[in-house]
Amino acid sequence: TSSSSPSSTVLQPLFQYIDEHQDEFVQRLGEWVAVKSDSSDRALWGEVQTLLNMTADRLREMGAQVELADTGTQQLSSGESVSLPPVVLAQFERDPNKPTLCFYGHVDVQPAKMEDGWIADPYNLTERDGNLYGRGATDNKGPVLAWLHAVETYRATKQEVPVNLKFIIEGMEEVGSDGLDELIRLRNESFFSDVDYIVISDNVWVSRRPALTYGTRGSSYFFVEVEGPKIDLHSGVFGGSIQEPMTDLIALLGSLLDHTGKVLVPGLNEAVAPLTEEERKLYEDIHYDLEEMKKEIGVKHFLQDNKEGILMARWRYPSLSIHGIEGAFSDPGSKTVIPRRVIGKFSVRQVPNMEPAVVERQVKQHLQEVFARHKSPNILTVSSSVGAKPWVADPRDPQYIAGRKAVKAVFGVEPELIREGSTIPIAANFQEVTGKSVMMLPIGGHDDGEHSQNEKISRYNYIQGTKLFAAFFHELSQLPKDP
Numbered sequence: 346t347s348s349s350s351p352s353s354t355v356l357q358p359l360f361q362y363i364d365e366h367q368d369e370f371v372q373r374l375g376e377w378v379a380v381k382s383d384s385s386d387r388a389l390w391g392e393v394q395t396l397l398n399m400t401a402d403r404l405r406e407m408g409a410q411v412e413l414a415d416t417g418t419q420q421l422s423s424g425e426s427v428s429l430p431p432v433v434l435a436q437f438e439r440d441p442n443k444p445t446l447c448f449y450g451h452v453d454v455q456p457a458k459m460e461d462g463w464i465a466d467p468y469n470l471t472e473r474d475g476n477l478y479g480r481g482a483t484d485n486k487g488p489v490l491a492w493l494h495a496v497e498t499y500r501a502t503k504q505e506v507p508v509n510l511k512f513i514i515e516g517m518e519e520v521g522s523d524g525l526d527e528l529i530r531l532r533n534e535s536f537f538s539d540v541d542y543i544v545i546s547d548n549v550w551v552s553r554r555p556a557l558t559y560g561t562r563g564s565s566y567f568f569v570e571v572e573g574p575k576i577d578l579h580s581g582v583f584g585g586s587i588q589e590p591m592t593d594l595i596a597l598l599g600s601l602l603d604h605t606g607k608v609l610v611p612g613l614n615e616a617v618a619p620l621t622e623e624e625r626k627l628y629e630d631i632h633y634d635l636e637e638m639k640k641e642i643g644v645k646h647f648l649q650d651n652k653e654g655i656l657m658a659r660w661r662y663p664s665l666s667i668h669g670i671e672g673a674f675s676d677p678g679s680k681t682v683i684p685r686r687v688i689g690k691f692s693v694r695q696v697p698n699m700e701p702a703v704v705e706r707q708v709k710q711h712l713q714e715v716f717a718r719h720k721s722p723n724i725l726t727v728s729s730s731v732g733a734k735p736w737v738a739d740p741r742d743p744q745y746i747a748g749r750k751a752v753k754a755v756f757g758v759e760p761e762l763i764r765e766g767s768t769i770p771i772a773a774n775f776q777e778v779t780g781k782s783v784m785m786l787p788i789g790g791h792d793d794g795e796h797s798q799n800e801k802i803s804r805y806n807y808i809q810g811t812k813l814f815a816a817f818f819h820e821l822s823q824l825p826k827d828p
């Protein structure tokens with residue numbers, strides 16, 4: 346059995362199979378990218394469901410027992426309620442002598458349109474210079490498939506998978522994982538009862554070095570609606586005589602943060618966990634090339650002037666980003682309109698020890714106070730969604746030892762220990778509700794452009810990442826058993 350063999354003997358045939366089947370793995374990624382599973386657009390939830398079905402079918406073909414679990418309904422602002430896409434829960438045959446690993450991932454994506462500046466159709470996976478371009482290539486279809494292919498590799502090479510495996514795959518992550526927290530609570534005593542480790546691969550490295558991730562920021566998403574006249578108006582006719590909704594909105598949005606990036610909502614920064622010396626030291630060893638990163642994203646300078654400052658701003662301090670204005674005139678040309686109703690959209694990334702419910706209250710109160718000072722006749726409505734908590738794990742947990750060994754086996758280097766600025770809405774729930782060890786094992790490159798135009802994963806990362814997951818199963822099975 347694998348438990349008595351040296352790692353290289355076990356892993357070599359697996360790695361060879363992965364190398365030899367890489368074109369099939371890329372082709373399957375193409376089939377998945379072609380499904381427009383954009384969860385932010387309710388009209389595309391059918392596509393989300395299609396991809397969840399494809400995932401379920403693939404898992405069944407590999408021998409898993411699969412359930413498409415109901416996650417309830419979502420209440421729309423109109424009062425109507427709509428059924429949420431289900432969640433794929435899969436489990437392979439269980440051996441009580443093996444540790445149990447549960448992988449969580451998502452198959453929904455952010456929106457993508459050619460006119461946003463994509464070089465090729467975002468839903469047609471395109472390979473150029475060793476990179477596989479397409480929406481969801483790295484976030485998160487590529488990594489989800491890499492886990493499936495790692496299992497397939499063991500089966501195809503007739504090696505016993507050395508861990509018990511469970512999969513939880515959803516289609517609503519990009520909009521806050523609606524319904525998933527409740528499902529986890531409901532299944533805590535059943536599906537999760539025998540799980541030892543939960544692993545997520547939904548982020549990217551921070552440099553060219555592989556990484557293990559032990560924290561994510563939380564997030565609350567806000568909608569600030571300002572409603573004025575009952576119809577859009579001619580700015581030449583009415584301009585100067587009415588208080589315009591857009592002017593109110595811009596003032597509200599402008600009150601949220603200053604030019605240094607500091608969030609100006611009273612009380613919001615007070616909860617932030619103080620920086621300890623031990624934590625500060627962790628940042629010293631991380632590789633991060635400021636100059637390269639500036640070139641890559643096309644900025645002249647960052648708000649901080651050193652590596653530690655930038656990474657801390659991304660991982661351990663809150664931030665506020667303004668995303669867009671619905672109802673504003675945004676087409677090319679010069680329409681001289683006064684929009685009657687506009688909705689500003691922004692989100693606040695949160696860190697330990699911030700609480701989304703508290704942040705949401707503070708933000709709403711701040712906006713209402715600013716608006717009241719303007720004495721506007723317009724109507725202000727502020728609502729929020731997502732409400733995801735930050736997550737931080739203990740990187741000394743045994744799962745991180747297995748992760749480190751797997752990285753070493755595939756890439757020949759030690760991984761960096763990093764945190765992540767984006768949000769996995771369910772990560773903190775996994776840890777709090779199930780009490781299990783949670784780790785993120787990313788395979789995406791630092792320049793993959795999650796959520797951006799021309800998102801990609803490199804063929805190298807996709808294929809080596811598949812090997813990493815195959816090696817991780819093995820290394821996890823080699824950890825000393827609990828006394």
Ligand SMILES: NCC(=O)N[C@@H](Cc1c[nH]cn1)C(=O)O
Pocket residue numbers: 484518519520521547548564565566692731733767768769770795
């Ligand atoms: N790959 C993780 C990711 O992109 N998560 C989203 C989740 C989210 C947060 N607020 C709304 N959706 C992210 O933007 O971090």
Ligand SMILES: [Zn+2]
Pocket residue numbers: 451484485518547
């Ligand atoms: Zn993701």
Ligand SMILES: [Zn+2]
Pocket residue numbers: 455484519795796
């Ligand atoms: Zn994402």
